[in-house]
Amino acid sequence: MNRSACLIFNPVAGQGDPEVDLAAIRAILEPEMALDIYLTTEELGADKLAQEAVERGVETIIASGGDGTLSAAAVAVAGTDIPLGIISRGTANAFAVALGIPDTIDAACRTILQGVTRNVDVAYCNDLPMILLTGIGFEAETVERADREAKKRFGIMAYVLAGFQELRELESFDVEIETEDKIIKTSASAVTVANAAPPTSVLAQGPAGIIYDDGLLDLTIVAPNSKAGAIAATYHLFQSASSGNAAERDDIGYLRAKQFKITADPPQKVVIDGEVVGKTPVDIKCLPAALKIFVPSAPEEELVEKLEGLPNLTIELKEPAED
Ligand SMILES: Nc1ncnc2c1ncn2[C@@H]1O[C@H](COP(=O)(O)OP(=O)(O)OP(=O)(O)O)[C@@H](O)[C@H]1O
Numbered sequence: 374m375n376r377s378a379c380l381i382f383n384p385v386a387g388q389g390d391p392e393v394d395l396a397a398i399r400a401i402l403e404p405e406m407a408l409d410i411y412l413t414t415e416e417l418g419a420d421k422l423a424q425e426a427v428e429r430g431v432e433t434i435i436a437s438g439g440d441g442t443l444s445a446a447a448v449a450v451a452g453t454d455i456p457l458g459i460i461s462r463g464t465a466n467a468f469a470v471a472l473g474i475p476d477t478i479d480a481a482c483r484t485i486l487q488g489v490t491r492n493v494d495v496a497y498c499n500d501l502p503m504i505l506l507t508g509i510g511f512e513a514e515t516v517e518r519a520d521r522e523a524k525k526r527f528g529i530m531a532y533v534l535a536g537f538q539e540l541r542e543l544e545s546f547d548v549e550i551e552t553e554d555k556i557i558k559t560s561a562s563a564v565t566v567a568n569a570a571p572p573t574s575v576l577a578q579g580p581a582g583i584i585y586d587d588g589l590l591d592l593t594i595v596a597p598n599s600k601a602g603a604i605a606a607t608y609h610l611f612q613s614a615s616s617g618n619a620a621e622r623d624d625i626g627y628l629r630a631k632q633f634k635i636t637a638d639p640p641q642k643v644v645i646d647g648e649v650v651g652k653t654p655v656d657i658k659c660l661p662a663a664l665k666i667f668v669p670s671a672p673e674e675e676l677v678e679k680l681e682g683l684p685n686l687t688i689e690l691k692e693p694a695e696d
Pocket residue numbers: 383384385386387388413414415416418438439440441442443462463464465466524
């Protein structure tokens with residue numbers, strides 16, 4: 374065994390049994406790598422534990438928990454040369470999905486063992502690090518409504534329910550967006566700036582297919598003029614994400630740039646990577662390739678068939694037909 378890692382494990386993340394999860398991780402990783410295991414507590418979070426690991430000069434840092442734990446560890450590791458392994462055990466697992474990392478314990482551990490890394494951009498919003506996205510307006514409100522209690526009970530549905538509640542109170546605001554080469558003024562109900570985003574972050578999907586290692590950020594403006602329009606726009610963005618085709622409605626705009634300065638009137642709440650952090654204005658910049666992450670060596674194969682789990686299932690393989 375010649376590899377070693379500091380494993381930062383959140384024992385309260387997600388809905389699984391933490392003891393079973395930790396035992397599964399150890400069973401796969403420990404034959405190949407010496408693990409130094411730290412459990413997060415309410416007082417001592419993944420941010421502090423990862424910072425301390427960076428200061429000790431560890432070879433690898435592995436974070437296991439929900440998006441909060443993973444983002445906090447990523448932020449501490451950003452700008453160093455230490456590679457980060459991700460074992461996602463949260464509700465939405467946005468972080469893993471956005472970066473193309475499997476979200477089962479088994480596949481995530483095997484990804485780390487394979488040892489292939491990729492450099493990922495990190496953005497800073499008002500000097501706070503952001504790995505995934507900043508939401509202004511609609512998305513910000515949605516996150517606030519999907520509280521921890523609801524997430525535990527309803528899982529990812531909590532976000533969807535919160536989104537529907539939000540539609541009833543849709544409000545638009547004036548927004549000014551300044552990039553390195555232009556200033557845009559419009560009205561909007563939501564402005565989302567993404568470095569990386571999973572397809573479930575619907576409001577980030579204007580350009581469809583957000584590239585996390587191009588040194589650029591993707592901004593999506595959603596500006597529906599009625600509640601029905603808001604539902605239609607949201608659905609259109611959902612389809613953009615699934616089809617990979619950029620949005621085409623008049624009430625959706627998008628652009629790519631290295632940096633954005635955004636002001637809103639009236640000022641809007643701002644959410645960075647799922648945490649409400651304050652209000653506009655914001656200044657967001659991209660720091661290219663600041664984070665080194667373990668990723669699968671080849672993209673996951675898309676399932677063309679799924680039958681397991683069907684009642685009374687039998688599958689019989691036929692002899693190849695003669696022609
Ligand atoms: N031992 C602990 N006891 C109580 N709270 C903890 C402990 N360790 C971490 N936390 C809290 O867990 C939160 C981070 O949770 P994390 O995002 O990893 O999981 P989650 O909320 O289940 O995931 P998701 O965001 O996907 O629902 C932080 O607010 C942190 O303070």
